[in-house]
Amino acid sequence: MTHNPDPSRPRGLRTRAVHAGHGLDPATGAHATPIYATSTFGYGSAERGARLFAGEEQGYFYSRLTNPTVRAFEEKVASLEGLPDALAFASGMGAVSAACLTLLKPGDETVFIAPLYGGTTGFLTEVAAKFGVTVHEAADETAAEALCGPRTRLIWVETPTNPALNIVDLARVSRMARACGALSVADNTFSSPYLTRPAEHGIDLVMHSATKYLGGHGDAIGGVLAGPADLLAEVRGVGLRHVGASLGPFEAYLFLRGLKTLPLRMDAHCAGAAELAAALDGHPALHALHYPGLSRHAGHEVARRQMRAFGGLLSLDLGSQAAAFTFLNSLTLFTQAVSLGDVESLSCHPGSTTHHLLGDEALRRQGVTPGLVRLSVGIEDPADLIDDVLGALKHVGASARTDRDLSRA
């Protein structure tokens, strides 16, 4: 099942999404990648067992370390990211924790550009810090440059960010990492490799919550790191082997299946979000509309440079939590749920759900206002989604007028 790309014939991303990591099963000729539901693998002879454990021969022996279905998923992600190798995990947070626990040691420093996914910030500030790693939070690229020094080992960024959709300049991050001898890591969950391949901008390691766009169907939790083979071998030997957040073969199968349509799904997500943003721009009920495709968005120019399209997420500020709740409760096609990147449209109120543990100060810094709603645009007909959102905004208008009438009375 090994994926053996012919470097003399570079293939396009849609071809790689379908074919990379995929071949006829050597045992049976099965066309679809089989789910190798096995914990262990017989190695045939004591001599071969010894060679496998000594690393003198490559092969499968225990599924916590590697499994053929999981390996196929890793090969597909590596190919899509344009990186030599990838390593799968049971969740995005499994990937974050394995990378940090392997690559950081006491005395090291890390710099991250805020905001990151809440779990990643939590891991750095509550776990890595406990093991003697100094964690610096930077508000932007300029602040991050000032915090980098000789002890900086990792620079961790995410783009676009959650939920305000700020854009981080990946080329600039990779330059600052090289200047101080650190590794740069980009959480590419919100873009997917179809929109952004951080390695093309010099980023060393790419991380995904595969739960989101890579899987795309809201039916599996997983994570993955892509990067240089030597670095990932180290993470496999320490962070995966000793921490054990290993992806199961069934989830790997779902991700393999989902990834085949990643380019098609992303085109639909991005087109739907762009149409919705155009329909919403200037709507009187909105206090703000955050979408990197708007020319007035602060990160628009960088987004044009490093993204193929502007993604499937947008966030709206409706002015108050009451207006946000009225809006969310009036939507019919957008399921109220956390997560993102599913074929079904999803909606959430970050201030009271994903971000509710943050204090007022952090919420303000991250742009999580009381009226903020995040929409993950699915692949339904854009006209239906626009109709749903505009209809829900009518209820907001009505309730806002009622509030004003009451306060006047």
Ligand SMILES: *Cc1c(COP(=O)(O)O)cnc(C)c1O
């Ligand atoms: C969801 C998410 C994670 C965490 O991934 P899990 O699969 O839920 O563990 C990390 N980063 C980003 C940007 C996410 O959206």
